[in-house]
Amino acid sequence: MKKAILSGNEAIARGFWEGGGHFATAYPGTPSTEILENIGKYPEIRAQWAVNEKTSLEIALGASFAGARSLVAMKHVGLNVAADPFFSASYIGATGGLLVVSCDDPGMHSSQNEQDNRWYALHAKVPMFEPTDSHEAKELTKQALSLSEKFDTPWLIRSTTRISHSLSIVELGEREEVEIKGYEPDFEKRNLLPVNARKRHEVVEERTLKLREFSETFWGNRIEEGDPSLGIVANGISYQHAKEVFPEATFLKLLMTWPLPDRLIREFASKVKKIFVVEEGDPYLEMYLKAMNLGIEIVGKDKIPMTGELNPTIVREALTGEKPSYFEIPKIPHRPPALCPGCPHTPVFYILNRLKANVTGDIGCYTLGALPPLSAMDTCVEMGGSIGNAFGIEIAEAMRGLDPRKKKLVAVIGDSTFYHSGVTPLIDLFYNNGITTVIILDNSITAMTGHQENPGSGVTLKGVPGRRVDLESVVRGIGIEHVYTVDSFDMKTLKEVINREIHRKEPSVIIAKRPCVLLPQMKRRKYTYAIADPQKCTSCTLCWKLGCPAISVTRDKKTWINPDLCVGCGVCIDVCPVDAIYLADPHADNARKAGEEVLGWVKKQEQ
Amino acid sequence: MGKETRTVIVAGVGGQGILLASNLLSEAAMEAGYDVKKSEIHGMSQRGGDVISTVRFGEKVYSPIVGLGAADVILAFEKLEAMRNLPYLRKDGTVIVNDYRIDPLPVASGYMEYPEGIIEFLRERVKTIALDARQLAEKAGNIRTMNVVMLGVLSKSLDIPEETWLRVIERRVPKKAVEANKVAFRLGREVAENAEL
Numbered sequence: 001m002k003k004a005i006l007s008g009n010e011a012i013a014r015g016f017w018e019g020g021g022h023f024a025t026a027y028p029g030t031p032s033t034e035i036l037e038n039i040g041k042y043p044e045i046r047a048q049w050a051v052n053e054k055t056s057l058e059i060a061l062g063a064s065f066a067g068a069r070s071l072v073a074m075k076h077v078g079l080n081v082a083a084d085p086f087f088s089a090s091y092i093g094a095t096g097g098l099l100v101v102s103c104d105d106p107g108m109h110s111s112q113n114e115q116d117n118r119w120y121a122l123h124a125k126v127p128m129f130e131p132t133d134s135h136e137a138k139e140l141t142k143q144a145l146s147l148s149e150k151f152d153t154p155w156l157i158r159s160t161t162r163i164s165h166s167l168s169i170v171e172l173g174e175r176e177e178v179e180i181k182g183y184e185p186d187f188e189k190r191n192l193l194p195v196n197a198r199k200r201h202e203v204v205e206e207r208t209l210k211l212r213e214f215s216e217t218f219w220g221n222r223i224e225e226g227d228p229s230l231g232i233v234a235n236g237i238s239y240q241h242a243k244e245v246f247p248e249a250t251f252l253k254l255l256m257t258w259p260l261p262d263r264l265i266r267e268f269a270s271k272v273k274k275i276f277v278v279e280e281g282d283p284y285l286e287m288y289l290k291a292m293n294l295g296i297e298i299v300g301k302d303k304i305p306m307t308g309e310l311n312p313t314i315v316r317e318a319l320t321g322e323k324p325s326y327f328e329i330p331k332i333p334h335r336p337p338a339l340c341p342g343c344p345h346t347p348v349f350y351i352l353n354r355l356k357a358n359v360t361g362d363i364g365c366y367t368l369g370a371l372p373p374l375s376a377m378d379t380c381v382e383m384g385g386s387i388g389n390a391f392g393i394e395i396a397e398a399m400r401g402l403d404p405r406k407k408k409l410v411a412v413i414g415d416s417t418f419y420h421s422g423v424t425p426l427i428d429l430f431y432n433n434g435i436t437t438v439i440i441l442d443n444s445i446t447a448m449t450g451h452q453e454n455p456g457s458g459v460t461l462k463g464v465p466g467r468r469v470d471l472e473s474v475v476r477g478i479g480i481e482h483v484y485t486v487d488s489f490d491m492k493t494l495k496e497v498i499n500r501e502i503h504r505k506e507p508s509v510i511i512a513k514r515p516c517v518l519l520p521q522m523k524r525r526k527y528t529y530a531i532a533d534p535q536k537c538t539s540c541t542l543c544w545k546l547g548c549p550a551i552s553v554t555r556d557k558k559t560w561i562n563p564d565l566c567v568g569c570g571v572c573i574d575v576c577p578v579d580a581i582y583l584a585d586p587h588a589d590n591a592r593k594a595g596e597e598v599l600g601w602v603k604k605q606e607q
Numbered sequence: 608m609g610k611e612t613r614t615v616i617v618a619g620v621g622g623q624g625i626l627l628a629s630n631l632l633s634e635a636a637m638e639a640g641y642d643v644k645k646s647e648i649h650g651m652s653q654r655g656g657d658v659i660s661t662v663r664f665g666e667k668v669y670s671p672i673v674g675l676g677a678a679d680v681i682l683a684f685e686k687l688e689a690m691r692n693l694p695y696l697r698k699d700g701t702v703i704v705n706d707y708r709i710d711p712l713p714v715a716s717g718y719m720e721y722p723e724g725i726i727e728f729l730r731e732r733v734k735t736i737a738l739d740a741r742q743l744a745e746k747a748g749n750i751r752t753m754n755v756v757m758l759g760v761l762s763k764s765l766d767i768p769e770e771t772w773l774r775v776i777e778r779r780v781p782k783k784a785v786e787a788n789k790v791a792f793r794l795g796r797e798v799a800e801n802a803e804l
Contacts (some may be wrong), residue, residue, distance in 0.1 A: 328694065
């Protein structure tokens, strides 16, 4: 048997390929992104980036209508965006196998909440698998494809950061080729007019009974016999933590966590003296077990933390009271991520900070503009939230009888986030006579999640040219008259335009444009760097406030620029009031010049 | 070493080659016949934040991560990150630390001070091997091999044959950098040999 060490995400991709998957689509989101990136490497599968999670599921559902085995992958909050088609898909079922992969993020390593998406399975009446390592991730994905067709239902695969981003050994299999059946209309099944939907709901309830029966004997749900004094019920990564700490205990290991196997749970309860439910997040299993009235003590969230991630040490301490022995350390500086040296977002936030604007923000790299020293973002709620939030503030301020322009309201949103869900709130703002200024930070890529192509890139996931959506045309198409595209590094113009537009009594959109400094065409170069002359530096602190990782402060409070990190973008040169900073080699390549070349390339493509 | 699961936490700053280093370690352990799990947090890794990758190997590994006081080795590419991760080390564990400083943003922008005497702080508590891996990487002909210098130091304390390491390096490192990486690995391994007095 061929073995490989794969991440959970690579394993899900492999399982989809082995199971004869035909079509996959996703919007990138940590920790789910690598699923589609890896599926994209298999030539047999059509894979493409979606504009958002809702469109991804709608397209995959359509492919399933036509009999294609399809998959969508998203981070946990992405399923909120896709929830509408998700609930309907449950009623409609799956002609071609339809998998919805949700990657939750306990501990919020890269997310705005810790929602536990297992509830979605119960809520939408969709069966759910939860792997505990990469091999199971692969096997469950593969099997879910045919099960989805057999039970005529979409299937939820629920992963978490520590499944998706952990690597373990996987036994590889071969691909099973399955034919795409082709589209045949089925009005009563797929047109959810109330008259049809009422009948479909009956079907869904009957299906759940059949799935519950399947769950009873499914290989992934099993009792691991051990010490009867300690019974542990666990799912996902929590199973591994608990197994590490209590290898001798009796386990009820659950890979299919909706519908749950009632008889198997009762059998397990009859074998043990006490049940510990070890699960991250909400008391999903615990509530179910407690409602079953098993007549046995059940310990769960009274001991196991509801917040954050678990690990073996936390599980041990929770269940035995045993405290870990470790070295304590004094308080040390934290190391937050920062906008990169040469990042085109930096000057925009620097100006917003100087203007003392009230900024509603959004999700992306640029959310880092909220952190000191830039400190130029008051809010960050969810994908696409910035524009609506700013418009709401404007409305409330106006209702107090004040001129909302005095608040200097600005909504800041990235290009990819704008395509994802910023267009509709902008239409709302325009239609309802709003005047809030919107800045679209256009770096022509989805940068935060590791550079995925988007409608503005002009390239698809498979690396072939795709049609390019022109931001300015989209905005003008809505009817907004005041649309200005400005070079993000042209700080003088940028400041003038922002200052003018936040005082305008009409809606306006400023597109601050520059390619991401981490783009492959930007990164594969040797750049010169900037030098700060300590004789000339007056310690005025202005360049420190850029928050550039290449700039630091010496012991005698002078600016020092790290030549290993600096890319010579020259933004600090522009903000220095005493000309103390200069490029080591003004004729050599630097990130500013390189950005202009890339922009030139994009312009050429447009013609 | 035998059956017991060993845990190495590779820690540093985004951009230092942490994920490549922990991949090489995982593959070497797998080739040496161990069960292996590795866990990492990325997403922010290219943006200068702190990065941790945990590698665990042994006869049978369950959890891919460890909690407080449980790692055998901290392999730190930057010294403040060695200190930050010290609570995860067993009290009889080892720290291998690159004596190299990268100012985090709160220090760079003048809000906080970078702690003095980190190496001494570590030495007072735990077995510590400190080295200037950047200098050794330069000697190997490519400063980007700093991560492999660190692996070389680590390799001496793990039950994985040297040939296995070199084979994995050959397979995983870009072709034109293979020689420099092999030199870097040996330079690191020498540091460990001299440290074990």
